[in-house]
Amino acid sequence: MTIPIPAEDPRHVPNRAVIDPSAITENTRAMGTLLEEQTALMAVVKADGYGHGMLTAARAAIEGGATWLGVAHPASALALARADLDAQILTWLFEPHTAKIVLPEVLGSGVDVSVGSPEMLALVSAAAREADRRARVHLKIDTGMGRNGVLPWQIREIGAAMREDDFIQVAGAWTHLTSADDPTDPATDQQAELFDSASEALADEVGPIPLQHIANSAATLTRPDLHRDLVRVGIALYGCPPVPTDVPLRPAMTLTSRLALVKEVGEGHSIGYGRIRTTDRPTRLGLVPIGYADGLHRAGSDQCVLVVRTESGDHRAPQVGRISMDQIVIDLGPNSDARAGDQVFVFGDAGGDPNGPAAATAEDWARAAGTISYEVLTSVSGRVTREVR
Numbered sequence: 001m002t003i004p005i006p007a008e009d010p011r012h013v014p015n016r017a018v019i020d021p022s023a024i025t026e027n028t029r030a031m032g033t034l035l036e037e038q039t040a041l042m043a044v045v046k047a048d049g050y051g052h053g054m055l056t057a058a059r060a061a062i063e064g065g066a067t068w069l070g071v072a073h074p075a076s077a078l079a080l081a082r083a084d085l086d087a088q089i090l091t092w093l094f095e096p097h098t099a100k101i102v103l104p105e106v107l108g109s110g111v112d113v114s115v116g117s118p119e120m121l122a123l124v125s126a127a128a129r130e131a132d133r134r135a136r137v138h139l140k141i142d143t144g145m146g147r148n149g150v151l152p153w154q155i156r157e158i159g160a161a162m163r164e165d166d167f168i169q170v171a172g173a174w175t176h177l178t179s180a181d182d183p184t185d186p187a188t189d190q191q192a193e194l195f196d197s198a199s200e201a202l203a204d205e206v207g208p209i210p211l212q213h214i215a216n217s218a219a220t221l222t223r224p225d226l227h228r229d230l231v232r233v234g235i236a237l238y239g240c241p242p243v244p245t246d247v248p249l250r251p252a253m254t255l256t257s258r259l260a261l262v263k264e265v266g267e268g269h270s271i272g273y274g275r276i277r278t279t280d281r282p283t284r285l286g287l288v289p290i291g292y293a294d295g296l297h298r299a300g301s302d303q304c305v306l307v308v309r310t311e312s313g314d315h316r317a318p319q320v321g322r323i324s325m326d327q328i329v330i331d332l333g334p335n336s337d338a339r340a341g342d343q344v345f346v347f348g349d350a351g352g353d354p355n356g357p358a359a360a361t362a363e364d365w366a367r368a369a370g371t372i373s374y375e376v377l378t379s380v381s382g383r384v385t386r387e388v389r
Contacts, residue, residue, distance in 0.1 A: 014258040015290050017380050018348070019052050020389045021060035023252035027237045028064025030247050031220060039227045042068035042090065042213070044234035046076065051377045052238060052252055053386055055083055060252075061237055062087050070232055074098065074106045074113070081109035088112060090138060092148065096123060103127035107135050112171055116140035116148035118158055121168070128167035137162065138172035138211070141198045143191040145176045152198045159205030172211035172230070173199050180218035181242040188219070192226060218242045240362055240373035251361065253377060254348025255295075255384070259308065259340050261287040262332065271329050272321025277302055284332040286317065288344050291326045295380035296346070298323045300368035306330055307345040307359040310338045314350060316357045347376075 032041050043066035049057030058069050058080060069087045071077050075098070077091035091106065092114035103124065107113065108131040115121045115137055128135040139158065142149030150158055162168045175195045179185035195214060203209055211229045217236035219226045221243055235242055239251035264284050271277045271285070279285075286308065292298045301323045305316050308330070315338070317330040332338045345359035362373040369376070 013383065013385055014260075015294055015384045016256045016387045017051070017384050018254045018256060018387050018389055019056055020252050020254070020349070021056055021063075022389075023239055023250045024052070024057055024060035024237055025064040027239055027249045027252070028061045028066050028233070030249060031217075031231075031233050031236055032065040034220060034224065034247070035227055035231065038229070040068055040230045041066045042070045042230055042232045043087075043237055044070040044232055045080075046070065046072040046234075047378045050234065050238050050374065051380050053388070054079065056386075056388055057237070057252075058083070058085055058087070066233075068230060070234075074102045074111075077111045078102060078106050078109060081106070081111055090114065092116070092138070092140065094120070094123070099123040099127065104130040107131045107133055110136075112136040112138055114138045114140045114148075114174070116142070116150055118150075118154070118161065121158060121161060121165075125165050125167050134167055134169045136169050136171040138174055138213075139170065139202060141173060141175045141195055143175045143194040143198070144187060145178050147176070149175065152194060152201075155198050155201045156205055159202045163206045170202075170206045170209060172213065173202055173209050174211075174213045174232075177214065177216060177219055180216055180223070183218075183222045183243065188223065188226075216242075221245045221247060235374055235377075238377060240377070242372075251348045253362070253380070254350070254359075255290075255346040255380060256348075257288050257290040257344045257346060259286045259338060259342045259344060260289045260327075261340055262336075262338055263287075270321075272301075272324065274322055277321040279331075281334065283334045284336045284338065285320075286330045286332045286336075286338055286344075288328050288330060288346075289326060290346065290384075291324045291328060293325045293381060294384050295376075296323050296328065297365065297369035297371065297376070297379065299370055300365050303368035304347075304360040304364050307350045307357055308332065308336075308338050309343040309345070309350070310336070312337050314353065314356045317344075 043061030045057045072093040090112045104127045140149040179187045213230035215226045215231040220231045269279045350359045362376040
């Protein structure tokens with residue numbers, strides 16, 4: 001086994017992604033209030049818990065009422081299973097090479113596995129035989145996403161294959177919505193209708209389907225008719241709702257750094273690559289040792305406001321000029337008392353005075369870069385130390 005050795009001692013790096021597990025717990029609990037008693041909540045903790053730490057996120061979500069955990073890769077599912085958590089686990093993305101290596105142990109650990117093609121079903125069946133244990137399978141149905149999943153016309157054929165295989169137990173059927181973050185898009189209704197008809201065809205082949213699940217975070221917030229037996233909640237658990245909502249959700253990650261340098265410049269001083277920003281007055285600039293190699297999107301340059309904690313309190317300071325690989329510049333203002341070493345809040349919850357200035361949010365950085373908060377959170381790189389509050 002290859003074990004990566006960190007190249008940098010995290011104690012010597014100023015950048016921190018501070019994780020608040022209580023926020024994940026509270027967000028999970030808040031999402032659970034939207035569900036009927038018979039509907040279970042799956043906490044999606046793939047991509048290392050959206051950058052928050054998979055096990056940290058999983059434990060916090062279970063404390064908030066999640067009874068399922070979802071991850072893309074079987075290796076992640078196996079790590080969750082080894083942690084002996086009180087939740088059922090589902091994994092859904094694998095290719096032949098790794099499937100042969102890891103799926104037998106995954107199935108032996110009691111993890112549910114999704115299949116989205118006859119070939120994937122064959123891989124799971126072979127792994128189940130090797131593990132000498134029936135595989136609990138969720139059939140993924142492609143209702144319009146065009147990614148993983150069997151097409152509706154394949155349902156009866158694959159259903160018959162599942163029925164005739166003694167090592168396959170049908171545990172569920174599911175699909176993935178393309179446009180739930182736009183409640184006005186008719187695609188969601190069209191997908192739900194297609195899923196229902198495909199599920200009926202599957203039930204004709206295999207009998208009653210124990211679990212049907214459609215809803216992601218957005219549909220959980222806006223479409224109670226799609227909650228069904230299980231909802232799969234991801235981004236909302238981390239405090240970034242994908243649609244406007246009154247559900248109280250708070251960010252679980254706060255990205256911080258410290259000022260490396262403060263200097264005075266005159267009016268007309270250019271800042272950064274491409275000279276996209278020039279000072280319009282004498283001011284004090286602050287250098288922050290964090291950049292796009294740490295996860296800040298270069299496309300979001302010159303648009304977001306940070307918070308600097310100085311002796312006199314918290315103060316807002318816009319990021320100015322291009323974001324560089326390892327550093328950004330902020331405009332502290334001509335009268336700032338900021339000094340090198342002062343803490344900088346890039347996004348998230350700055351804490352401190354509740355009436356004081358708020359730092360940018362992950363959504364603010366996403367809008368600035370023309371992307372989504374999912375990418376902002378998962379882009380925070382491995383060289384940024386995670387610190388669990």
